Amino acid sequence: MNTNFLFSLLRVSGVLAAVMALASCAANEPSCPSPQTRNLDSAVGFVKTSLKTGCQTQFDRFYDDLLTIAEGDPKPENKRTFSEFLVWSGDQGLLSTRQAESYYNRYFNVKFMSMKGDYNNCSHTCPNKQRVLFDMERELSDKERGLLKVSEDREGYYRADRLYQEVELVLEATCTACTAGR
Amino acid sequence: MKNKCLPASPVDSARRQATLGLLLAASVLVLAQSSLANTPTIRLFPTTVVEDLRQTGNVARDMETGLQEVIGRLDQQQQLYQESKCDGAENDSGCQRLARQIGATYLDMLTIMEERLPDMEHTVNNTRISLEKGLRNELGKKMTPWELQETLVGKAATGTTTEASPTLRGRSGMRLSERFKQYYQLVATSGSQSDQSLAVLASDIYLDMEETSLLIERTRQEIARATLMEQLNQSFGIITPEMMEVVGGVKSILFGDEESRALVAGPPPGSIEQAYRSPLEQ
Numbered sequence: 516m517n518t519n520f521l522f523s524l525l526r527v528s529g530v531l532a533a534v535m536a537l538a539s540c541a542a543n544e545p546s547c548p549s550p551q552t553r554n555l556d557s558a559v560g561f562v563k564t565s566l567k568t569g570c571q572t573q574f575d576r577f578y579d580d581l582l583t584i585a586e587g588d589p590k591p592e593n594k595r596t597f598s599e600f601l602v603w604s605g606d607q608g609l610l611s612t613r614q615a616e617s618y619y620n621r622y623f624n625v626k627f628m629s630m631k632g633d634y635n636n637c638s639h640t641c642p643n644k645q646r647v648l649f650d651m652e653r654e655l656s657d658k659e660r661g662l663l664k665v666s667e668d669r670e671g672y673y674r675a676d677r678l679y680q681e682v683e684l685v686l687e688a689t690c691t692a693c694t695a696g697r
Numbered sequence: 698m699k700n701k702c703l704p705a706s707p708v709d710s711a712r713r714q715a716t717l718g719l720l721l722a723a724s725v726l727v728l729a730q731s732s733l734a735n736t737p738t739i740r741l742f743p744t745t746v747v748e749d750l751r752q753t754g755n756v757a758r759d760m761e762t763g764l765q766e767v768i769g770r771l772d773q774q775q776q777l778y779q780e781s782k783c784d785g786a787e788n789d790s791g792c793q794r795l796a797r798q799i800g801a802t803y804l805d806m807l808t809i810m811e812e813r814l815p816d817m818e819h820t821v822n823n824t825r826i827s828l829e830k831g832l833r834n835e836l837g838k839k840m841t842p843w844e845l846q847e848t849l850v851g852k853a854a855t856g857t858t859t860e861a862s863p864t865l866r867g868r869s870g871m872r873l874s875e876r877f878k879q880y881y882q883l884v885a886t887s888g889s890q891s892d893q894s895l896a897v898l899a900s901d902i903y904l905d906m907e908e909t910s911l912l913i914e915r916t917r918q919e920i921a922r923a924t925l926m927e928q929l930n931q932s933f934g935i936i937t938p939e940m941m942e943v944v945g946g947v948k949s950i951l952f953g954d955e956e957s958r959a960l961v962a963g964p965p966p967g968s969i970e971q972a973y974r975s976p977l978e979q
């Protein structure tokens with residue numbers, strides 16, 4: 516009986532020790548707050564510091580924060596700021612080159628990252644046409660944010676919008692032709 | 698030997714210069730040709746397609762021309778019918794005769810359409826098949842999705858291209874199939890839309906031809922039905938509202954009575970300073 520009690524006591528104390536250890540770990544985790552400034556350059560500086568001090572997992576949220584801040588002061592130069600930030604992120608090993616390209620092009624390029632692939636259109640794009648178009652539509656709204664609201668690049672955004680419509684039309688025709696040839 | 702030692706006459710030197718000029722021009726041409734040969738081109742419009750398109754246009758024009766005369770006749774007869782105060786006096790023998798004449802002209806109109814449609818169907822199908830092959834091979838099988846995008850945007854284009862943009866489907870005015878849709882609506886008592894880079898243009902025409910083939914087929918069926926109906930009406934000397942609707946519709950196609958679609962204003966031009974190019978850009 517006494518032995519049982521001793522074992523139980525040891526088990527409880529073990530669990531307690533583990534909880535304490537976890538709590539102390541959590542207390543050491545950085546809080547990773549969003550930048551509070553409305554100035555894009557200062558915000559980028561703040562985010563860089565956070566990313567270097569253990570907040571890498573929050574990259575997506577920080578990128579979104581920066582876009583929101585840039586929307587408050589839209590100008591063509593913002594494109595460069597984001598590009599330089601992404602290149603820095605790649606140099607720091609936070610992003611791969613492909614990831615950095617994707618983050619940039621999704622928001623600031625006319626062309627669609629969601630329309631990529633290594634195989635021909637008949638075999639790759641056509642069977643997934645609806646999904647490709649859906650993804651492109653979502654990307655177009657990111658381009659609206661990056662090109663129009665952040666960079667004031669109206670022409671670029673309207674070209675992307677037209678490209679989307681052209682792709683929709685060309686895919687409809689090409690996929691019909693692919694199917695007819697089977 | 699002697700000639701070699703003689704000084705060249707001014708005529709000779711002019712001839713030599715001319716020959717040299719010709720040689721230079723020829724070599725420039727050869728160089729230009731070889732550089733053109735190295736440029737990748739999409740073969741979406743072989744000469745057969747262009748010829749088919751021309752022929753389709755001719756057939757459509759012939760049909761319109763043929764119908765124009767009949768429509769003119771119908772107009773006159775209708776005017777006479779109204780001036781004779783035949784509305785509401787259908788039992789009057791003179792009015793019945795006029796109504797039969799209108800009915801006969803209406804049948805002429807349907808006959809012309811029926812006669813021209815097989816030609817139209819043939820040329821439309823030829824164009825559709827040629828374009829189908831080109832689209833499948835050039836855009837479907839030889840290109841990846843990214844290459845297709847680059848073709849549409851233009852390889853030299855960055856994010857801020859200002860090159861002239863092609864018109865898209867639904868904004869290029871009345872298309873061939875739109876006309877046929879209207880023809881179909883006239884006969885069937887039942888509307889549609891419409892355009893390019895080379896790839897966009899080929900896609901648009903292809904889809905247009907697909908639609909047109911289908912509409913021609915349906916229109917031919919409806920003509921057969923409408924002809925039968927009118928042949929029955931002939932014995933009674935009746936002008937049906939459907940007939941008037943058909944005639945009104947044909948007129949709107951031929952004489953362009955249809956309200957033209959308003960163009961949507963384009964966006965304000967962007968700043969040229971925006972031409973920043975990121976090293977990350979693809």
